[in-house]
Amino acid sequence: MHSALVIGTGLVGTSVALALRAHAVTVHLRDADPEAVRTAASLGAGTARPPSGAVDLAVVAVPPPHVARVLAGLQAEGVAAHHTDVASVKAEAQREAVALGCDTSSYIGGHPMAGAAHSGPLKARADLFEGRMWALTPTPDTGTETLNTALELVALCDAVPVVMEAVAHDRAVALVSHAPHVVASLVAQRLEHAEEREVSLAGPGLRDLTRIAEADPGLWMDILGANAKVVADLLEELGTDLGRMVTALRGLAGDGPERADGLAVVEDVLRRGRTGRARISGKHDTRPERFxxxxxxxxxxxxxxxxxxxxxxxxxxxxxxxxxxxxxxxxxxxxxxxxxxxxxxxxxxxxxxxxxxxx
The missing domain is CATH 3.30.70.260 (ACT domain)
Incomplete structure (x- = not known):
């Protein structure tokens, strides 16, 4: 890869550009906000000048609802040989790209599993993706050269590629990212009108649980809107589990025969939660060790x-x-x-x- 065009100079787009510049790739920057482009360029992420010819790869770093439209515009310009994006929801963008008549043979969806609570080019880092998983979601007719170019992008960003179908990706991120974000926000909102004394007792457990609720609500409206049904289905299942837990705890608080049933349910949830937590990879993507x-x-x-x-x-x-x-x-x-x-x-x-x- 010798040249790239990054469209969208927020946290992820600028971080991709910085990673590519670290490998001497010529990077051109584009954003609807001229100030964001100037800021990214001043950080060494690339140049705001348009490319003189077609670049090797265009990286679309815009919110999920805008990916297909931007892709269609880029292909109409003929500005790049290959195209990818970094949005966190894939299936809807792929469907819209087909509906807009995009050439899906030169397009492959992408999603680096990295980010931060705060957005913007000033938060960007060249090492943001180091060691992180990077999902690639080919269309049914994505060309081999486009796939290889995307794999090179992932390698230059020091990330780990995972190739999967777009629908499977959206189910996965709903489970490990989108639904947990909603749950964190629901827990955090309970603190909004709590007494100062109560909040002062918060420990690391609550901080860890609610950390992701700090993220930009506008960004998350785009993400949840693009994956709403899958997230809703997961939250409905969680709601059933919560209802079962509420019933069990009320039984546990009493003295009747419901107490034994409640005890069994609560213990089962805690045990299975611990087992599920142990499945999350530890250091260097290995099984978690006991430290x-x-x-x-x-x-x-x-x-x-x-x-x-x-x-x-x-x-x-x-x-x-x-x-x-x-x-x-x-x-x-x-x-x-x-x-x-x-x-x-x-x-x-x-x-x-x-x-x-x-x-």
Missing amino acids: ETVTAVIGDQPGELARLFSDADQAGVNIEDVRIEHATGQPAGLVHISVLPGLAATLRKALHNQGWRQR
């Missing part, structure tokens, strides 16, 4: 986290995972460091010798 945790108290000063990691490195202990728990209203927090079994004692001793307070 030991060392917890250090850290102050809110510049360089403290770097110093903690450096002290762990000096002890010869690799940090497998890390979680930071901020103390509400206090200039301090807890850093929970996950290490392989057998190394926790070594790390605790090293941190103690360096003066770190531990829990």
